[in-house]
Amino acid sequence: MQENNTVSGVNLTMQTPKENPESFTYVPIGTVHSPFTDIAGMPIQPTGARDVRGTIEIRPEFAAGLKDLEGFSRIILIYAFHRCHGYSLEVKPFLDPMPRGIFATRAPKRPNAIGLSIVRLSGVQGNTIEIEDVDLLDGTPLLDIKPYVPAFDSYCEEKAGWFDAVSHHATSVKSDERFR
Numbered sequence: 485m486q487e488n489n490t491v492s493g494v495n496l497t498m499q500t501p502k503e504n505p506e507s508f509t510y511v512p513i514g515t516v517h518s519p520f521t522d523i524a525g526m527p528i529q530p531t532g533a534r535d536v537r538g539t540i541e542i543r544p545e546f547a548a549g550l551k552d553l554e555g556f557s558r559i560i561l562i563y564a565f566h567r568c569h570g571y572s573l574e575v576k577p578f579l580d581p582m583p584r585g586i587f588a589t590r591a592p593k594r595p596n597a598i599g600l601s602i603v604r605l606s607g608v609q610g611n612t613i614e615i616e617d618v619d620l621l622d623g624t625p626l627l628d629i630k631p632y633v634p635a636f637d638s639y640c641e642e643k644a645g646w647f648d649a650v651s652h653h654a655t656s657v658k659s660d661e662r663f664r
Contacts, residue, residue, distance in 0.1 A: 513626055526619065
């Protein structure tokens, strides 16, 4: 069975696993609202978006899942890069002039255009989540929320490949139009 829907401006094709067992369908649980309406000029990571405020509007049918979220200071947002089209297996990332393999970057033009940001949680009011350090475009379809747990999610002693030499620039480098 195949069904087409539009959720938050994103066209979704619903497929059962029997039709194509290698496909997956994700339905947005909500929409991120931020001050950024264009890819060009926005922060490239939450560290470059310190104190930028936004909200997430969770669809009513998923609002009960917000129970107990307020006890966390940070949350992990998993979302669709809804304004990026196509993908490149080699890209010039924002922080480096060298071409890199897409899976060694956080560039948005990916085979599965899925993004991840760790933001500060400011509050939950009904089905609205208030967040800070927002590096997402306004209208971004939110696929999932996970709590940030330092004991599970922080590995400061690990190596970050080529990012080790340039990650400190993420606070000042802004996005441009290369990944539309």
